[in-house]
Every structure is written in structure tokens, then in C-alpha cells.
Amino acid sequence: MTKDKLRLSPTILFFLFVCLKLQAQDPQLNYLPENRKHIENYLKSIEQHRLATLDGDNISEKRKIYREKTEKFIQNIQDSVFIFGASLTENLKPLLQRIYKGNPQIDTDNHYFFFHRSSIPNAACYGDGSFAINMGMFTYLENDDELAFILSHEMAHLLLNHVNKKAERYIDTINSKAIREKSKAIKKQRYNTIRDGRALVKDLTYELMSHSRHAEAQADSLGLILLKNTGYNPHAALSALTKLGKLEQIRFIKASKIDSILNFESFPFRLNWIEEEETLFNISESSNDYAFDKDSLKTHPEIPYRLEKLHMEHQIEESQNTTNYLPQLKQLAKKQQLHTLLDFNQLDLALYESLIMIQDQQEHREGVVKTAVTLKKMYLAKKRHKMGKYVPQSSPFSEEIHLNRIRSFVHKLELKHIRKIGYYFCHRYGAIAGDHIEFLDAKDFFESLNQ
Amino acid sequence: MKNITLLTLLLLVSNINVYAQNRTIANITKFNVKNSGAISDGENDVDGYYFFYEVDKLENKEREYAIQILDKNLNDVATKSMISKKRTVLIGKGFNGDQLTFALFNKLDKKIEIVSFDKQANNLTPIQLPVSPGEFRRLASQSKARPLNLLLPVDNKGFLLKRLLTGKKSGYAMQYFPTNGGKKWEFHSDKTSQETLDISTIAINEKVVVLLEKSQRYASSAKMSLRTIVLEIDTGNLLFTRDYDELDPRLITNAFITKEDQIVFLGQYYKPKAKLAKAESLGLYTEVYHMDGTLSYENKLSWKDHISKKVAIKKGSKTKDYGYIYFHEIVRMGNDGYYAIGEQYSKKADAAGIALGVLAAAGGGATAGGFTKLTITDAIVFKFDNKFDLIDVEIFEKGKSNIPNVFDFGSPQMNAHMVKALGGFDYAYTQIDKENNRFYANFIDYERLKGEQNKLAFKTIIHDEGELSSDKIYLEEGKTNFFPLPAKIGYVLLMEYDKEKKEISIHTEKLNIE
Numbered sequence: 028m029t030k031d032k033l034r035l036s037p038t039i040l041f042f043l044f045v046c047l048k049l050q051a052q053d054p055q056l057n058y059l060p061e062n063r064k065h066i067e068n069y070l071k072s073i074e075q076h077r078l079a080t081l082d083g084d085n086i087s088e089k090r091k092i093y094r095e096k097t098e099k100f101i102q103n104i105q106d107s108v109f110i111f112g113a114s115l116t117e118n119l120k121p122l123l124q125r126i127y128k129g130n131p132q133i134d135t136d137n138h139y140f141f142f143h144r145s146s147i148p149n150a151a152c153y154g155d156g157s158f159a160i161n162m163g164m165f166t167y168l169e170n171d172d173e174l175a176f177i178l179s180h181e182m183a184h185l186l187l188n189h190v191n192k193k194a195e196r197y198i199d200t201i202n203s204k205a206i207r208e209k210s211k212a213i214k215k216q217r218y219n220t221i222r223d224g225r226a227l228v229k230d231l232t233y234e235l236m237s238h239s240r241h242a243e244a245q246a247d248s249l250g251l252i253l254l255k256n257t258g259y260n261p262h263a264a265l266s267a268l269t270k271l272g273k274l275e276q277i278r279f280i281k282a283s284k285i286d287s288i289l290n291f292e293s294f295p296f297r298l299n300w301i302e303e304e305e306t307l308f309n310i311s312e313s314s315n316d317y318a319f320d321k322d323s324l325k326t327h328p329e330i331p332y333r334l335e336k337l338h339m340e341h342q343i344e345e346s347q348n349t350t351n352y353l354p355q356l357k358q359l360a361k362k363q364q365l366h367t368l369l370d371f372n373q374l375d376l377a378l379y380e381s382l383i384m385i386q387d388q389q390e391h392r393e394g395v396v397k398t399a400v401t402l403k404k405m406y407l408a409k410k411r412h413k414m415g416k417y418v419p420q421s422s423p424f425s426e427e428i429h430l431n432r433i434r435s436f437v438h439k440l441e442l443k444h445i446r447k448i449g450y451y452f453c454h455r456y457g458a459i460a461g462d463h464i465e466f467l468d469a470k471d472f473f474e475s476l477n478q
Numbered sequence: 479m480k481n482i483t484l485l486t487l488l489l490l491v492s493n494i495n496v497y498a499q500n501r502t503i504a505n506i507t508k509f510n511v512k513n514s515g516a517i518s519d520g521e522n523d524v525d526g527y528y529f530f531y532e533v534d535k536l537e538n539k540e541r542e543y544a545i546q547i548l549d550k551n552l553n554d555v556a557t558k559s560m561i562s563k564k565r566t567v568l569i570g571k572g573f574n575g576d577q578l579t580f581a582l583f584n585k586l587d588k589k590i591e592i593v594s595f596d597k598q599a600n601n602l603t604p605i606q607l608p609v610s611p612g613e614f615r616r617l618a619s620q621s622k623a624r625p626l627n628l629l630l631p632v633d634n635k636g637f638l639l640k641r642l643l644t645g646k647k648s649g650y651a652m653q654y655f656p657t658n659g660g661k662k663w664e665f666h667s668d669k670t671s672q673e674t675l676d677i678s679t680i681a682i683n684e685k686v687v688v689l690l691e692k693s694q695r696y697a698s699s700a701k702m703s704l705r706t707i708v709l710e711i712d713t714g715n716l717l718f719t720r721d722y723d724e725l726d727p728r729l730i731t732n733a734f735i736t737k738e739d740q741i742v743f744l745g746q747y748y749k750p751k752a753k754l755a756k757a758e759s760l761g762l763y764t765e766v767y768h769m770d771g772t773l774s775y776e777n778k779l780s781w782k783d784h785i786s787k788k789v790a791i792k793k794g795s796k797t798k799d800y801g802y803i804y805f806h807e808i809v810r811m812g813n814d815g816y817y818a819i820g821e822q823y824s825k826k827a828d829a830a831g832i833a834l835g836v837l838a839a840a841g842g843g844a845t846a847g848g849f850t851k852l853t854i855t856d857a858i859v860f861k862f863d864n865k866f867d868l869i870d871v872e873i874f875e876k877g878k879s880n881i882p883n884v885f886d887f888g889s890p891q892m893n894a895h896m897v898k899a900l901g902g903f904d905y906a907y908t909q910i911d912k913e914n915n916r917f918y919a920n921f922i923d924y925e926r927l928k929g930e931q932n933k934l935a936f937k938t939i940i941h942d943e944g945e946l947s948s949d950k951i952y953l954e955e956g957k958t959n960f961f962p963l964p965a966k967i968g969y970v971l972l973m974e975y976d977k978e979k980k981e982i983s984i985h986t987e988k989l990n991i992e
Contacts, residue, residue, distance in 0.1 A: 221509055221534035221542070304966075306549045307517075307526050307578055308556065314599035316559040317544070412951050415972070415985030420551035438551075442990040 056112035056363070058144075059104070066104065066139075070097050073137050073155040077191065085195075085202045092194055100153070107370070109141045110162065114359060116140075118352040119160075122175050125350070126182065129256035133182060144367040146360075146376070148271060152181040154190030162367070165360040167270055167277065171350045172254075172263030179257075180250035187249060189242040197235060206231070225317070233323045240328040244336050251341055258348040265334055265343065272330025279430040283382040288398075291451040300439050301432040306423050313424065361390075365397045369404060372417035377401045379433045385456075392463070395456040399469035402449040406476075409442050449473035509533045513568045513625060516964045516971075517547075517578070520630065520682055522909045523967045524550050525573040528580070539564050539586060545593075547578065550966040552984060556599045563587050567621045570629025572637060576657045577602065579637050581629045583609070583617050590617075592639070592655065605655065612644025632711055635684050636660060640677065645669035648697075650677040652689065654714055663714030665707075667691070677707075680733040681741065685711055686769065688733050688741055693722075701753045704730065708741065708771070718771025725750040728763060731818075732808045740774055741767045744808035744816065747778060756892030758794045761785065762808070762818060764866040777866040785860075788868050795891075800873070803858055804894045806905045812915045814944050815869065816862040819919045821876075821903055822855045825883070825890040852890070852897050854879040854904060857921055857939060859946060872946055874939050876923045877932075879904055906936075911967045917941045918968065918989055922953075936962040936970060938989050949990045 060066050074097040081089055103109065119140060127135050137156030143149075146163035153159070158181050168174050184190060200206060206227070213223045251264045270277070290296035308314065337343065368377040378401045384394025408414045414437065421434040440448075453460075453470035460466035513530040527548040534542035541564045546557045563586040570581030579594040592605035609617065620626055620642070628640040636656040643649040643666060651666035667675040673693040681688040689707040703722035710717055720743075722728075730745040743766075746759035761780035768774050779785060781795045790798035797803065801824035808818045857874040881902040883893045897903060906920040919939040926932050934953040939946060951970065953960040957978045965971040969986045976983075 218535050218537050304551070305575075306551075306553075306555070307547065307573055308549075308595070308599045309597045310555070310599050313554055314556040314558070315554075317557055409988060409990060412970075412972070412987040412990075415987045416974075416983075420553070420986065422551070422553045423549070423555070424553065438986075438988065441988065442992050446992070 055114045056110055056359070058107035058110055060109075060111040063104065067101055069137075069139060070100055070157065073157065076137075077155050083195070083199070085198045088198045088202065089195055092198065096153070100157070108144060109159070110144050110363060110367075111142070115142050115356065118355045118359075121350060121352055122171060122178060125257045125259070126175060126179055126253060129258065130182075130253050133186065133253075144363065144371075146364050146367065148274065150177050150181050152184040152190055154185070154188075154194070156185065158182075158185075162360040162363055165353065165356040166364070167274070168267060168353060169270075170260075170263065171353050172260040173267035173270070174353055174356075175257060175259040176250060176254050176264045176267045179253040180246050182253060183246040183249035184242070187242070187245055189246065193235070193238065193242070196238065200231060200235075229319055232319065236324055240325065244328055244333055247333050247337055248340055251337060251343070258346060260346045260349060261341075261343045262345055264337060268330055268333055268337075275426055279379065279427045281383055282429050283379055283433060284386045285378075285382055285433065285436060288382055288385055289448055289452065291448075291455065294444075294447045294451055300436045300444075302435070303421070303423075303431075304435075308423075311424065365393070369397070369400060372404065372408065372413075374401055374405050374408065374414075375418045375430065375434045375437050378405075378437065379430055382433075392459055392461070395460045396463045396466045399449070399453055399456070399460065399466050402445060402452060403469040403472050405437060405440070406442065406445045406449060406472075409440075409445065414438060446473065446476045450477045512543075515571075515625065517571050517573050518964060519572070519633075520679065521912075521967075522907050522964055524964050524971075525966075526550055526555070526578075527552070527971075528571055530568045530580075533559070535564075536561065541566065543582075545580060550986075552971075552986060556595070558595065558599075558601065560593060562591065566591075569617065569621055569626040570639065571627065572629045572631035574631035574637060574657060575634045577637075579629060579631070579657075581639060583621060585614075585618060588614050590639075592637075594657075607639075607653075610644070613642050616642040616644065616648065630679055630682065630687075632682060632687070633684055634658060635711055638679070638682075638687065640679075641666075643667065643669070645671065647671060647674045649675045650691075652677065652687075652709075654711070660712055661714075665709055665714055665716070680706075680730060681735050683711075683735045685739065686717060686735060686741070687711060688735070690730055690733075699755075702755060704728070704754075706730065706733075706743070708767075708769070717769055718767070720767070720771070727752050727754060727757075729754050729759070731805055734810065736766075739769050741769070742810060743767070744810075744818075746805065755895055756889045758889060758891055760795070762805075762860075762866075764808075764816065779862070779866060779868060785868055789871055800856070800858060802890055802894065804898065804903065806898075806903070807908045807919065809908065809910055809917050811917065811941055813864065814915065814941075815864050816866060817917065817941060818860040818862070819905075819908060819917075819939065820858050820860070821905055821921075822858055823890070823894055823897075823903075824853050824855075825893055826851055826853050826880075850883045850893070852881045852883055852893050852902070854881065854897075854902070857904070857919070857937075859919075859939060861946075874937070874946075874948055876904060876921060876937065877925045879924060906962075907964060909964070909967045914942070916968070920962075920970070922962070925952075936960075938970075940989060940991055942991050947991055951987070 074093050077093050078090055123140070127133055139157050141157065141159040143159045143161045145161045146166070147161055148164045148167040150160045150164055151158065164177065168177070209227055213220055213227065216223065247264065251261060254264060255261050285301065286296045286298065365377055365380055368380065377397060381394045381397035381401055384390045385398060408417055418434060418437050420438055421431040425431045449469065450473040453473050457470065510532050511529050512532050514528060516524045517526045517528055518524045529546040531544045531546065532541055533544045536542060540561055543560050543562055543566060544557055547555050549555045562582065563584050565585040567583050568580060569583045572579055577594045577596055579592060582591045582593060584591060588609045590607040590609055592607070594602040596602055630638040632638060635658055636654055639653045639655065641651040641653060643651050649667035649669060649671065651664055653664045655662060667677070673695060674697055676692045678690050679687060680690045687709050689709065691705040691707055692702055693705065694702040705722055706720040708717040709715065727748040728745055729748070730743050732744045734742050736742060742764065744764050745762070747761060747763045748754060748757045748759055761778055761784065763778045764776070765773060766775040781791050785791065789800065792798045795802060800822045802822070803820045804823055805818050805820040808816060810816050855878050856876050859872045859874070860868060861870040861872070863869050881897050904921040904923050906922055908917055908919045910917050921937045923935050923937050924932060925935045936951040936953055938949045940949060951960065951962070953962065957976060959975045959977065961973040961975070963971040963973060965986045969988055971984060971986050974983050974985070
């Protein structure tokens with residue numbers, strides 16, 4: 028959970044740059060809202076409200092930030108970064124209503140919850156009533172109580188005005204007389220300009236990040252108070268945070284059986300496709316003489332610290348008065364996940380997830396169909412020399428070893444290999460996929476390539 | 479995909495760019511990239527990439543430099559800081575499997591500094607090498623003219639550093655620095671030589687290095703002789719030399735060392751006493767030597783008697799259908815024989831050059847060249863069997879490139895050598911994939927398209943399983959331009975520039991075999 032924006036990993040950043048107009052697979056869901064104009068007006072009105080209440084110094088710079096934020100958000104909607112539909116809002120609404128009912132002091136007039144298509148478990152408060160919750164969050168949470176805590180945490184950020192304060196503090200700090208003078212003095216220096224400039228940037232960065240960490244712990248605390256007023260189990264705050272702290276132990280932990288699923292008598296799997304390559308150094312992380320201290324750069328404090336703080340500040344008692352809307356949201360998220368990955372050409376993740384579906388025998392048919400579709404998209408991406416744009420290369424520093432192997436496979440495979448693998452895969456699994464239209468399309472594609 | 483803006487401009491300011499306004503702060507921490515490029519071995523296999531920055535100005539004429547290193551998959555693996563005197567330039571880089579090494583030439587301290595990192599990315603003790611006034615002059619002028627790479631890795635053994643020496647005339651030395659506990663050695667040219675001597679490495683493995691010594695009266699002299707020198711890596715001992723035979727002149731295009739420890743030379747041969755820089759070749763040759771210098775096998779293939787059976791010859795080495803052929807590489811593909819990769823060219827009068835020349839003459843000026851041009855057309859691949867007998871010729875279509883000749887006088891061959899030296903051919907480089915018995919020969923072609931705007935294209939001829947095929951990447955796509963750079967074998971690095979967003983990103987792409 029971040030308090031102001033989604034943490035923009037390279038994968039997510041890519042979402043922001045592609046411009047796709049898509050129709051969601053589920054007829055109840057859309058990638059473009061039917062009431063788009065209404066939403067745009069809403070976003071502009073909350074921006075106007077913020078601009079009207081601005082005071083203090085550096086007003087023009089602050090205006091610029093808020094305007095850019097709104098423009099970017101509208102662009103994201105146009106780029107199909109979000110997903111819209113009654114089935115989503117109907118299942119989130121009861122939880123929100125319960126939080127609002129238990130906490131009547133919350134001014135809900137401007138609240139709007141967006142659903143981000145990302146599979147990364149995350150949520151965001153944008154500072155003026157708009158929030159986003161990633162579809163991936165539903166996959167990782169276990170019950171409505173945990174989801175209610177996440178929502179309460181984000182609302183706490185809004186109640187404490189963390190987002191706007193952070194943005195405005197940033198502007199005020201870098202435009203402050205002290206910083207301007209320091210900056211000017213450094214520029215005038217004959218020697219050590221960069222060293223002193225870096226030191227200044229470093230201090231500022233650490234200070235800003237320290238505020239962020241403090242704000243995060245505050246939002247936990249207030250979020251828990253809000254949650255307690257709802258009747259949901261306050262213990263969910265602890266379990267939700269614990270889960271998010273262990274993401275690396277939850278995501279991509281299964282080894283895909285790629286070497287057996289894509290192994291064919293007529294075209295055997297080659298182990299060198301998934302082998303690690305020799306690299307320049309045998310090191311576990313980048314050796315950077317200029318790196319800032321990693322802990323000081325974190326926006327979020329470590330989970331154990333946050334849990335300890337909650338324990339210290341609150342009496343946390345069990346409660347059983349829960350609801351059961353998360354399973355429907357989970358189901359919708361699962362259905363959308365592969366479709367989203369394929370739409371945004373995250374072919375490494377799509378291949379990994381679809382292979383896992385095949386080997387787990389759950390949603391077996393869906394796994395087969397999406398594997399075939401992924402192989403077709405891999406062929407086309409290679410043919411157009413775009414794979415490097417879509418899929419990162421394997422990294423010696425990645426802890427996601429199973430995903431790393433898939434990335435290696437995706438990059439090392441020759442066009443002529445995919446042509447054969449796609450063909451044999453479609454023939455082996457044709458009976459399972461049946462007459463699924465996407466599968467038949469992929470099968471026809473590979474058959475024509477192999478004629 | 480990597481965003482290069484971060485790599486080049488905001489390397490040290492990684493986590494503050496949350497808002498656009500960070501420019502105020504970032505501006506004081508900007509610094510310059512002095513050099514960048516691929517870290518590759520003798521076969522153009524790329525191990526990684528480097529960016530050499532001048533970071534900060536320090537007191538006592540010192541500077542802080544940084545070398546940022548990406549691995550072949552573009553992962554940012556290290557950024558190392560170092561202090562040196564101002565006016566330091568990078569003159570070599572290489573990775574030998576044990577160490578990553580850079581050679582820096584410090585103009586102020588008049589020394590070469592060898593900086594190395596072990597497999598844990600730790601700095602090793604630098605090696606300081608004083609530079610004589612003569613070498614200083616040569617290094618200073620050559621490093622100003624073009625990026626130098628005087629360092630050559632010897633896999634898992636050490637590094638060779640080429641030194642530019644001066645005696646009566648210009649000479650050279652090859653210095654070996656072991657990285658696995660071996661012995662340091664030096665091999666240098668005859669300091670009393672009346673000729674200008676230069677050296678280039680044409681083949682290397684863990685056992686031997688094959689050097690080609692070029693000897694000329696003057697650097698620009700058309701008459702030159704070539705001597706092949708084979709040295710033992712562990713000791714620097716001279717195993718054998720093959721002296722230039724004026725009565726049987728040969729120009730080596732390639733050499734390689736086989737698994738059976740034989741040295742294979744490939745190239746073109748000429749009539750007795752020919753001046754290689756401008757003579758017309760009589761044909762192609764191969765010769766195979768044992769490590770003791772005894773000849774194991776030799777074959778010559780003349781244009782007149784042999785090649786003409788497969789390709790119609792008009793006159794001398796000029797083919798009827800393809801004009802002259804400039805061979806860039808001759809490679810051996812295991813048991814699949816040899817392949818000579820070249821481009822067709824012809825010398826023509828240049829109407830525009832003549833018109834400009836007339837105007838210049840009318841104004842009292844004069845030009846040495848420009849009245850003629852070299853027209854470069856299709857790529858051509860000759861396939862030979864294991865005995866070096868020509869089996870087949872394949873043409874790969876390319877657009878026509880016209881390069882004005884620097885000098886109008888001289889033979890087409892001499893003009894072609896000059897165009898080659900200036901990088902005027904479309905040919906870029908060849909990579910050899912020994913593991914899969916493949917080669918990738920790369921060209922940059924300006925393709926003339928019917929009904930649409932002409933485009934630059936990166937074209938690759940690929941040898942795979944005995945067959946030749948080609949792949950093509952257009953280097954323009956809407957508002958995006960692509961700049962191809964060498965990558966690990968079988969891939970190309972595309973540097974992508976988005977003209978609208980003014981953003982540069984890099985990604986590697988596999989070259990396609992369908």
C-alpha cells in the first residue's frame with residue numbers, strides 16, 4: 028500500500044505508455060467506463076477544489092503538480108489501465124458502506140474507488156477522494172476483514188491529508204530559501220560540485236522518505252481505529268500487513284513444469300533454454316559506489332516495525348462479525364489476470380501463470396487456451412523484434428528464480444522453435460481446449476506456419 | 479527495456495524524481511558521459527556494456543570518474559568510482575571470464591592505468607604504466623581521432639595490451655598481464671626498423687595469439703608487407719612467423735585457431751610484387767599451419783580458373799554480374815565449410831561531384847577527389863567446401879549506396895580499401911556462434927521502398943544448419959528511430975529514440991531464424 032501513488036515498477040510504468048482501447052472479456056466489465064465524461068468531470072472538480080484551497084508559497088508550482096496529476100489519471104483511464112463494472116463496485120460497496128457507517132465523521136462526498144488492472148497487490152490514495160485498488164490485491168487477501176483494513180488504511184491517508192502534504196512539502200522544500208541558497212552555492216563551487224550536490228539531494232531524499240515512513244505508520248494506526256468501528260475483525264490489520272510483507276514468499280514461488288509441459292517427442296525441450304547465463308560478476312546485488320542507503324529510501328517501514336507499533340498503540344481484540352464479498356472479487360480478479368497480462372504483452376508472467384494453471388489441474392482448460400495464446404503472441408513479438416520491449420531479461424539479482432527461468436526461455440527461444448512448440452502444444456492439448464475460439468485461432472496460426 | 483535517461487543523466491539521483499520539479503536539484507548533479515560502448519571479445523560476442531563518466535572536478539587537477547557497467551542482459555551490475563588526474567581517457571576494455579579490466583590513459587601524469595574488478599566486483603590493485611613522450615604523442619592524437627581499444631582479453635588467462643612505441647619510426651609492443659598467476663611478458667617490434675610497423679590481433683585462444691604485423695615505408699604508402707607472428711600465451715615465446723613473400727603476396731582477411739590446434743589463414747592473393755593497397759586480387763586462398771609453423775594444407779582459388787566456373791568473370795577480379803567484390807570476412811563453419819562474406823562495388827563517375835569540381839575550379843579552388851564514387855550494392859556470400867572449393871554463391875539484396883571517393887586516382891580496389899577504412903561500406907560486423915555452428919553477418923542498408931518513404935534497415939545474413947537466411951529490422955517506425963549496436967551472440971541491441979517524448983531506451987532483440 029502506498030499512500031500517494033502506485034509504486035511504479037518498470038512493469039507498471041509500461042502500462043502507462045501503451046495506448047490500448049480494449050474490451051474486457053467479462054461482458055459485465057469494461058476497460059473504458061460508460062460514464063467516462065462524468066468521471067473526467069469528477070476528477071477535474073476535485074482538482075479545482077484542491078486548487079481553490081491552495082495557500083502558502085509556491086502556488087504556481089503546486090497548481091502545476093495537481094494539474095499534471097489529473098491529466099495523467101485521465102490518460103490512464105484512456106489507456107485502459109483501470110477496469111470498470113457493476114460486479115466490482117457491487118462487491119466493494121457493502122464494505123465501504125460499513126466503514127462509512129461506523130465512521131460517520133468521514134466526509135464521503137468525493138470518494139471514488141477505481142480498480143487498477145495490475146496483478147501486483149497494492150492500493151493507493153490520490154489525495155482528494157479518489158482511490159485505486161489493484162485487482163492483484165484481491166488475490167492475496169483472505170477475507171473481507173483484511174480488505175476492510177486496506178480500505179481503512181487508504182482512507183486514513185486521506186483523513187490525515189498525507190498525499191497533498193507530501194507533494195506540497197516537497198515543493199516548499201526544494202523552493203525554500205535555504206535550499207535555493209545551498210544549491211546556488213554548490214553550483215558556484217569550483218570543486219566537488221557533484222559530491223556536494225549529491226549530499227544535498229541525499230539529505231532531502233532521506234528526509235522525504237522518513238516522512239513517508241512516518242505517514243505509513245500513522246495510516247496503519249488510524250486505519251485500525253476506523254476498522255474497529257466497523258465490526259470487522261481488527262486482527263485482520265495484522266494478518267493483512269503480514270501477508271503484504273511476505274509477498275516475495277507468496278508470488279512466483281511455484282516452479283513451473285515448463286520442461287515437461289512443453290516437451291514433445293518430435294521436438295524435445297532443451298534445458299539450455301532455461302539455464303542461467305554466465306555474467307560479469309558473481310554478486311547478489313548491484314555493486315554501486317553511489318548507491319544511497321536502501322533502508323533510508325524506503326517509503327514504507329518494514330512490516331515487523333509496523334506490526335510492533337500497532338501492538339504497542341492498540342488493544343487488538345478478535346471479532347467475528349464479518350461479511351463475504353471478497354470471494355466474488357477474487358474470482359473476477361483471477362479471470363481478468365491473464366487477460367490483462369496478455370493485453371499488456373507481459374508474456375513472461377502470462378506464460379508462467381498459464382503453465383501453473385495447467386500443472387495444478389485447476390482451470391485446466393483456461394491454462395491451455397492462454398498458453399496457446401501466449402505462444403502465438405511470443406511468436407509475433409519476436410517476429411517484430413519487440414520482445415525486449417515487452418519482457419525484461421532475466422536478472423542475476425532477482426529472487427524470483429522461477430520467473431527468471433521463464434524470462435530466459437522467452438528470450439532465448441528462436442522463432443523457429445516457437446513455431447514448432449506452438450504447433451505441438453496445440454495438437455497435444457487440442458482435446459482439452461475443445462472449440463475454444465482463442466485456442467482454435469492459435470492452432471490455425473501455428474498450423475499455417477508449419478505447413 | 480531500460481530508460482537510458484536515468485543511466486546517463488540521473489545516475490546518482492535515483493530516488494528523488496517523484497515530481498517533475500526535481501530538475502532544480504538534479505541540475506547540479508548532472509555529469510558527462512565520456513565514452514560508452516560494448517565490452518566484447520575478439521568474435522564480437524558482447525559480455526556487457528560500459529558508460530565512462532567524468533563525475534566531479536576535484537582539487538589538484540584531479541577528477542572523479544565513474545564506470546557504470548551493464549551485463550549483456552542490460553542489468554545494471556556495477557557503478558564504480560575512481561579518482562584520477564584530469565584529461566583521462568578510456569583506451570581499452572575487456573572481460574576475460576576472471577576479471578573485467580579497463581585501460582585508462584592519463585594525459586597529465588603521462589601514464590596508462592589498468593583498472594580491474596574481480597568476479598565479486600571488487601577493485602583490484604591498479605597497474606601503472608609510464609608512457610614515453612613518443613607513445614604519449616601517438617596515444618594523444620589517436621585517442622582524439624577515434625575511440626581506442628588497445629586491450630584484448632585472453633579467456634581465463636589474462637589480458638594483452640597493445641602499446642604504441644616509437645623508435646626510428648613508429649613501432650609497437652604487446653604486453654601480457656596474467657590474471658591467473660601466470661607470467662608477465664612483452665613482445666615488441668624491432669626498434670631499429672626503418673619501416674613503420676603496426677600490429678593487429680587476428681586470432682587468439684588460451685594457448686596462442688596470432689598477430690599480423692604491417693610494415694610500410696610511410697603510413698600512407700600503397701606498398702606494404704605483412705608478417706604473421708604466432709606467440710605462446712603463457713610465455714610470450716615466438717612459436718613461428720610467416721614472412722611476407724614479395725613473389726607470392728597475400729592479404730589475410732581472417733584467421734582462426736581450430737580445436738585441433740591448427741591455425742587457419744584466409745584471404746586474397748595477388749600477382750608477384752603487387753602493391754596490396756591498390757592491386758587487384760588474383761583469387762582467394764586458405765592455408766593451414768601446425769603450431770610449429772609447418773604448413774598442413776593450402777589451397778588457392780583463382781578468379782580466372784575456379785571462381786569463373788560458378789560466377790561469370792568480366793575481367794581480372796571483376797565479375798560480369800556482380801562487379802567487384804569486397805570481402806569483409808571469411809569464416810569457417812565447422813564441417814560445413816567456409817563462407818566469404820562480401821559486398822559488390824564498382825567505381826563510377828559522380829555527376830554531382832564533377833559539377834561541384836567545375837564550380838570549385840572556376841572559383842580558383844581544387845579538389846583531390848569527388849569526381850568519382852564507389853557504388854556499393856548487394857551483399858554476397860561465397861560458400862566453399864572443406865577443401866576450399868567454391869560450391870555456391872548467394873546474393874542478398876540491398877539498396878545502392880554511393881560513397882564519394884577521397885581520391886579519384888588509383889584502382890577501384892584502392893578506393894574500396896579507403897572506403898572500408900572510413901566505414902563507408904554497409905557491412906557492420908559478424909558474430910560467430912561456435913556452439914550452434916552459426917554466423918550472423920550484419921549490414922546497415924538504406925532501403926529504397928516503392929510507394930513509401932525510404933528507410934534504414936539493419937539486415938542480418940544468418941548461417942544455420944547449413945542454410946543461409948536473412949532477417950531485417952527497420953530502423954525507423956513512426957516517430958521512433960532505432961540505432962543498432964552489437965549484443966550477445968544472436969541478438970542486437972536496439973537503442974530507441976522517441977522523437978516526440980525525447981526519450982531513449984535500450985532493449986536487446988533476438989535475430990530471427992524462421
